[in-house]
Amino acid sequence: MFDDLSGRLAGIFKDLSGQSRIRDVNIAETVREIRRALLDADVNLEVAKEFTRRVKEQAEGEAVLSTVSPGQMFTKIVYDELVRALGSKKEDLRMASVPPTVILIAGLQGSGKTTFAGKLAKYFKDKKQTPMLAAADVYRPAAVDQLKTLGGQIGVPVFSIVEKDAVKVAREALAEARRTACSVLIVDTAGRLHVDSDMMTEVSRIKDAVKPNEILFVVDSMTGQDAVNTAKAFHDVLDFDGVVLTKLDGDTRGGAALSIRSIVEKPIKFVSTGEKLDALSEFHPERMAQRILGMGDVVSLVEKAQEQYDETEARKLRKKLSSDSFDLDDFFAQLQQIKKMGSMKDLLGMMPGVGAAVKNMDVSDDMLKPVEAIIQSMTPREKADPDILNASRRRRIADGSGTTVREVNELIKNFEQMKKMMKVLSSQGGMAKAMQAMKNMPNMRRR
Ligand SMILES: Nc1nc2c(ncn2[C@@H]2O[C@H](COP(=O)(O)OP(=O)(O)O)[C@@H](O)[C@H]2O)c(=O)[nH]1
Ligand SMILES: [Mg+2]
Structure with missing residues (x-):
């Protein structure tokens, strides 16, 4: 993923390598190219506009550092903006002060909810917690079986009942989790192919019944712009706490990852990169930005040059003041x-x-x-x-x-x-x- 965007950005920065000073660079043109690269990566138009507006502003206000090239300077500016667009800092799950912590999983059908529920259970088990899974996708028998199979693979109990009542499953699962002293309850829910009101009503009722500490919205990053629209629709109804991006191992262009945070103002908390149970990672904005640019060394080089510059300036200033x-x-x-x-x-x-x-x-x-x-x-x-x-x-x-x-x-x-x-x-x-x-x-x- 992000390969195209990475390649395009690298190309833009390389084109600047002929210039030795940032004031010789055609900033407007460079910024236009960056915007085109973002749009081609399926980044939301408004997000891409704001992104490049900020890049332009910073490039224009940038001090001329003799030790770094304009290409390097642009790399650093774009890196900072990527980090910002991705949410700036890593955000953790909110855990209950008195267990069990209840985590509700919502999203469209096929987005990867059930797979993620299994991965999250494993994630907690690896952290020496005692998770339990609740099968609140009651419409397809296969869905319950799928969760049971996952639970079996990692040795985590899966709660289900025969009645087709998702709210009841969630409520009774919570009672069971308390009774058996499980520390985390993960509630897997049913999704539809498109946003629809029945589905929204059902998840809202589950939310009211079990008062989750954390509602995670799961979205397939391959769906690009649609992912952003779906996120908005779920957010309006559920006011979820975090986003899980799945299928980042596929040939997604990355637009969803870069847009979603700015549109719903909720942090991405996990990314899923495969069908296997261990293909789950906590989301780190800085690491993701580094992956997109693939130029961590340039970023730290510019940071150092900036520090040195600031020091020199501060010294000059002190001298001026004293004289x-x-x-x-x-x-x-x-x-x-x-x-x-x-x-x-x-x-x-x-x-x-x-x-x-x-x-x-x-x-x-x-x-x-x-x-x-x-x-x-x-x-x-x-x-x-x-x-x-x-x-x-x-x-x-x-x-x-x-x-x-x-x-x-x-x-x-x-x-x-x-x-x-x-x-x-x-x-x-x-x-x-x-x-x-x-x-x-x-x-x-x-x-
Ligand atoms: N490649 C890939 N496939 C995934 C990922 N997460 C889920 N899947 C697959 O996507 C399909 C739908 O997943 P599922 O968890 O059943 O979605 P649900 O309908 O939201 O519960 C399944 O075939 C999963 O194996 C992922 O991160 N990468
Ligand atoms: Mg499912």
Whole structure:
């Protein structure tokens, strides 16, 4: 799987190898090619658009690192976006504080629910848990037999009754799991070939009857775009907790894997890669992204170069501050740096001792836009020496940037404050004090 997409992306990055600097690259064209590759891999159109919009934004805002090529830089940017699209971090199953943990499996017929139920039972058994399977697909006798065969292979009890009442099976299975002190109850349900209301009603009733800790939606990744639509339909009714992608061993183009998270905003928790009982893995967004790109070494190379770059910049900045030559160009560069690193609030929130302070603060990236416009309307001399900014210069800058003189005045005040604040920061690490100062900056409030 993903072979086509991997190949296409590798080709795009390779085409960039003639360029030595990212500013020589036709970013728009490169991004268009990435979008085409994603669409050909059956990624949802909206997801592909948002993906490439973010790649473009980052490529344009990227600092020029002398030690990495544009192709490598793009690889890193696309890698980061893949990880994000796949859900950023691994998410575990929610286990009950008092066993048994109840896991409800839902999905269309043929998606691989029963096979997955067996695999999950084995997964828990391997973790020294005591799972039980419940056969709540009561319509086809073969379905119960299939589950019993799987249970037999791994030595896990399978609960079933003769009556064709799925809710009753689930309820009685739960009682049985409690009675026999099983730690996990996995409820396999019936699916239809298409989303239909009878099926949805039945799973909802099972959900109400056994109050599962975790509802897993199983989807066949070979069904591409349909997988995304089905996920949406199930999500609307069931509000499931996680997704299981099956048949990733087939010739799926990978679109479902890349789209589903963005569309239903629920994590992928497992992937299934074969008919055998051990063909199940927990889902790791980073590992999956690495598999798609097949370029883990490039990613870490760029990361290192970025760290080094940031260090050099920080050293330069400290020197500037101590020699008092920090000017509006540096101020601007700092703002760009902050923007590049992602949402300001997230960023500030990660700094030790700051998290709580910014929680209630209004910080938005948009507030930087007028600030940028103002600085860009200044002459190099004005940027280097803000002291020369008299009234007529300020008027001219306001007109040029589509702002008001008051905003220009505020910005210059903010700049002076930032300069002071950064001095404090670089001297004693007085982060809390700096945050307080920032909170009081007029331009830092929502506009
Ligand atoms: N290749 C492959 N086949 C699978 C996978 N999971 C399930 N299957 C097959 O898909 C078919 C339907 O699976 P089943 O579990 O009965 O689906 P259910 O109707 O949702 O319960 C069976 O032939 C399974 O062997 C997988 O990850 N890879
Ligand atoms: Mg089944």
